[in-house]
Amino acid sequence: MNKININILYFSILVFITILFRLYNLNYDDFWIDEIISFYISDPSITLNEFYYRHKTLENSPFLFNLILRIYFEIFGYETLTARYLPAILNCLSIFFLIYLYKKKLGGKSLFVLFILLTFNIYLIKYSQELRLYSWYLFIFIINIYYFYKIINLKKSLSNLNIYLFFLTSFLLILTHPFALIIIFSYSAFLIYKYLSKNIFEIH
Secondary structure (H helix, E strand, C coil), X not given: CCHHHHHHHHHHHHXXXXXXXXXXXXXXXXXXXXXXXXXXXXXXXXCHHHHHHHHHHHCCCCCHHHHHHHHHHHHHCCCHXXXXXXXXXXXXXXXXXXXXXHHHHCCCCXXXXXXXXXXXXXXXXXXXXXXXXXXXXXXXXXXXXXXXXXXXXXXXXXXXXXXXHHHHHHHHHHCCCCCXXXXXXXXXXXXXXXXXXXXXXXXX
């Protein structure tokens, strides 16, 4: 086998293991209290007013994930056995998209090392099997930072679509968890630093 075929084989094995680790024994444990809350709030049979009331009463985070979960239940059925498939799938997609981003935009050095670390990361595996917002938050953050990278590295005029998608995903982050404000602040601090550094360079 040549080097390309060997890389494809290794890549395929890691994809398989990533999916296997996140789906194996997915419903082995019962829901814990926070998962019960998410499941209860996201009941698609209740009205939106009741949904918002339950969320406001029981949750400390913004409503977006529970709304997405409600839509998921409307499509695939309001069942505990299928509930955890949503975060598991989002977790897998996050890893695959991050690998794509790293390879295409950041050079891809030590790609398989990064893939192995993500695949076998016990925290990512654990949160992929919880009916909570963490896998969705990771997924939308990776998309958000992808468009941020595209914006700050364009050589020519900025694409309106990239700007729009960056602000849209930033807004979705804020609607998912209040810690997103730290991310937005970090973006702002980086842009200010980059602008000032450019000005200083030009002055000298």
